[in-house]
Amino acid sequence: MIDVVLPCLDEAAALPLVLAGLPDGYRAIVADNGSTDGSAHVARAHGALVVHVPQRGFGAAAHAGLLAATSEVVCFADADGSFDLAQLPLVADPVRDGTAxxxxxxxxxxxxxxxxTHARLANAVLAWRMRTRLRLPIHDLGPMRAARRERLLALNLTDRRFGYPLEMIVAAARAGWRVREVDVAYAPRAEGTRSKVTGTVLGTARAIRDMSKVLAR
Known part of the structure; x- marks a missing residue:
């Protein structure tokens, strides 16, 4: 069994289709970050383990999901319908077989x-900084990702906002981890949901601010 952490804030409209795509052998952990649209109820109704996370922030939700996980390998993905969870083996298998x-x-x-466009450009700049500063062969910060749970916890990640995904990559690189990319399909968010990060220029700016703090440490 592989646990899949899905940070969640008001994603009730997307969750049924998202969770329906979960492959056999994977368990969804929906880390609910204060949803008011019934996301937690929808997640439970579709078989997910729900973790309530009162501390607001993407990183707070992601880390709470990691703490709740029990599998050796853990995946992360967005809960907004932009990813097809059927593709999770693409990121999990290289970790499971020890090649990454x-x-x-x-x-x-x-x-x-x-x-x-604004979100894609911001991501490209941050990925370029990862390639030049840390010599990582990456072109995307990759919200869908996988690693071993105990090793992730040993990184002692502290960011609880939008800097958490970048902090994970930076800490992994500094720890000498083998970091690699695989291609995954990316679709528009599910209808009826709203983006907290990339859907607006302001949201993207907040994410860049949080990530820049990570890079400045």
Whole structure:
């Protein structure tokens, strides 16, 4: 069994289809970060383990899900319908077979509107900084990802906002981990949901601010 951490804030409209795509041998852990739209109820109704996370912040939800996980290998993905969870083995298998320590899903949009231009450019700049500063062969910060749980916990990640995903990559690189990318499909968010990060310029700016703090440490 592989646990899949899905940080969640008001994703009730997306969760049924997201969870329906979960492959055999994978368990969803929905880390609910204060949803008011019934996301927790929907997640339970579709077989997910729900973890309530009162501390607001993407990193707080992601880390709470990691703490709740019990599998040796843990995956992360967004809960907004932009990822097909059937592709989780693409990121999990290299970790399971020992050929990589952290695998990031490089997003390949399947429609022109799946990834807003401002968000894609911000991601490209941050990935470029990872390549030049840490010599990592990556082109995307990869919200769908996988690594071994105990090794992730040993990184002692502290960011509880939008800097958490980047902090994970930076800490892994500094610890000498083998980091690699695999291509995964990327679709528009599910209808009826709203983006907390990439859907608006302001959200993207907040994410860049948090990630820049990580890089400045």
């Amino acid at each position: 320590d952290l695998v990031l899903g490089r997003r390949r949009p399947n429609t022109a509107g799946a990834w807003p």
